[in-house]
Amino acid sequence: MEITEFRRAGHDLVDWMADYLNDVERLPVTPEVRPGDIRRSLPVSPPRTGEPAEQLMNDFGKLILPGMTHWGHPGFFAYFPSNASPPSMLAEMLTAAMGAQCMSWQTSPAATELEQVTMEWLRQMLGLPEGFTGVIQDTSSTATLVALLTARERATGFSAAIHGLQGPGQPLTVYASRERHSSVDKAVRLAGYGIESLRLIDLDDAYAMRPEALEAAITADVAQGMRPAAVVATTGTTGSTAIDPLRAIGEICRRHGVWLHVDASYAGSAAILPEKRWMIDGVEHADSFVFNPHKWLLVNFDCSAYFVRDVEALLRTFSASPEYLRTAHDAEVVNFRDWGIQLGRRFRALKLWWVIKSYGVEGLQAILRQHCEWAQAVAGWVSVDDRFELLAPVPLALVCFRLRPRAGEDLAAVNERNRELLARVNATRQVYLSHTVLGGRYTIRMAIGARATEARHVEEAWALIAASA
């Protein structure tokens, strides 16, 4: 593709992007395709010769677009938001054009230093203590694995990476609440602890970890000769945005010398609101903290902000300096390749920088506040409708609810009625909500947070749910 063709196609594409942002709400939020439909519509072998840009765009529009779930649709209330925003999209364009590989300071000094600056901005925005240093990871799954690997190394005096977890040694244990994210289990398996080493701590009525149950579990394990290595506390569980009590948990961790990792993937963004800072009260006891600007802070996926207190422990776990990567500046600079699993790194700080600059802290605060208010409104509508009930508190912008059981109806039956309601609502393809199970109860989740969502979309979504009930 010649640059003249690129320029022409790029202009067409910008118009397509702007039109898409304007018109996405007129598309079905989820596609009407069955497994295999799209695969069968594509050639089984690659083309021998090249095709013009128009053909690429036509095929995209004809074959791919009708098979997309539109995460930026104002009727997207499923999972948690994974946002995109105009300034973030523009920054991704620059990142793509330069194609810089930001593994080391030397391979792109500006990328490294902008990452340092924007992560410090985020630290201030969330009110995290000064001792935390930030690095961008791709996802929370990765960040949590990074945390549990660092905890493993610290607990073994940095010997697991040398001798392995094989052979004799005090068995390590990890703790998280019954409502932790599945990536915690995955990290425990991958890091070699073994899933049998994961202790699931009981919950209070709001689905948050009970600190006294944590303390009991740690004490029991120590008595059995185990070495408690890490606790993962969740600020805003995926199920219901339950908030584990960080201060109490953190004090227990301090007392027992256990690494405390805080998974605030979704809820962390809300800490830019002073009135929500209570959620992370006690975070000064944490050793690491992750949240995803790509969820609720309008930065395009992927951009996970990982903060760590003991940078030295992180580097001892992850650094590698083969000859070919050594540079004259290594002693004076940060080489972010040593701060995680991947050697290669995209220039992700640029989109973070542009989003913060474009909205300003107050602009972002206003948007998140609005989402929380709408969630309160939905919670209110649920409460006053006799057919429905809330299943969890609504501290942020996720509402968990269901159709109430009828007199004498058993759990399986009411669960089935709610499953059917959700299927009926989603089948309209005007909105997309997802589900979880809380205490055995099938739960409909309405997560408000897509950038394009306005008050009317929330109202319409509730009207649709109420009418479908």
Add this chain to the structure above:
Amino acid sequence: MEITEFRRAGHDLVDWMADYLNDVERLPVTPEVRPGDIRRSLPVSPPRTGEPAEQLMNDFGKLILPGMTHWGHPGFFAYFPSNASPPSMLAEMLTAAMGAQCMSWQTSPAATELEQVTMEWLRQMLGLPEGFTGVIQDTSSTATLVALLTARERATGFSAAIHGLQGPGQPLTVYASRERHSSVDKAVRLAGYGIESLRLIDLDDAYAMRPEALEAAITADVAQGMRPAAVVATTGTTGSTAIDPLRAIGEICRRHGVWLHVDASYAGSAAILPEKRWMIDGVEHADSFVFNPHKWLLVNFDCSAYFVRDVEALLRTFSASPEYLRTAHDAEVVNFRDWGIQLGRRFRALKLWWVIKSYGVEGLQAILRQHCEWAQAVAGWVSVDDRFELLAPVPLALVCFRLRPRAGEDLAAVNERNRELLARVNATRQVYLSHTVLGGRYTIRMAIGARATEARHVEEAWALIAASA
């Protein structure tokens, strides 16, 4: 940012991108900045209120651009190429606009199925056997960790993820050549084998693994009660693009029931050339194979193609299906979240699709062939210049050379002269080359493969090196 502002800024940005592609060669390939310069030029705190798009672009041009290393510069000969190309950039724009999170089939059916189709195209393009199934990972570091984790699980009967590597059990060992990439060591550490379990296998004169040394190491370990779990063979080492002999290594692995992972990060792209297929002769014995379309195949970073034979073993190692991710289609579809570490996934298949469609297989072949021819030309110039010598064969597009030792000159002195030569050449900022150490000898690496590089740039680079010598 309103959509009208986005549209206007987007058009400006497309012109900037096209101009950048046209003009990048007039910029210094590496920036003239010192550690901390950029950081100090940026505010220590985030802006309270938002800024218009023009301000974002102005600040980028003034503060960030002068601090970038330009990986797309035609004078970029360092490391290996990390390419970007016009169709790939356009695809990244679409990916950014839609912001889809492609963890499950349901969360974007088209993304999942396009990934299946394009990975199958790549398999055909490289001539990999039919038994391989592909998935896109972000980087080779991740893919190699995925391979070693899967190998760990297979070697322990899938019990390490359950009971952990802790406690009794046959100690596991891993094998790779002395010239393996540093990500192998990192993966061995992170996966819990412990770096002491990594056996570094001796090299032949061309820096490739000696299969008989591998066999001897495995046999010795088995005799000591170890359980050999994985061999990592490298097709195109980072130091000198040495090619480990896959057929001989593969037969040893088969005989001993060891997982064979092939790290073809850079060189794998060259397998689209029938005349380079000898490199992967014997690949049918491999259990997994990774190469990076983001290196030499004109796809924007990140896009790492990971092929695996035993999908079931991969899924048993990585799958997690918490309630909130279950969908009605799970039994009929592929959910790529279960194929690696991360839950969240960008829509990476789109850029791969557009690059293959835009260039066609023959177009890509012509580009790679050209790079290999230019490398042969440079190798020829090195050979006929009495001051220089080649330090390794040139099977692909990387030339390893140095100034010859003078009579009586010791290794330290000749290394220092070469270090100075490289520094002098790079200080012009017209070209950027990197180095390695081969057999103790400081080695200048000239990797040809930036998309913008033309014959004249290669000639000028050599003229500059020769004049600086």
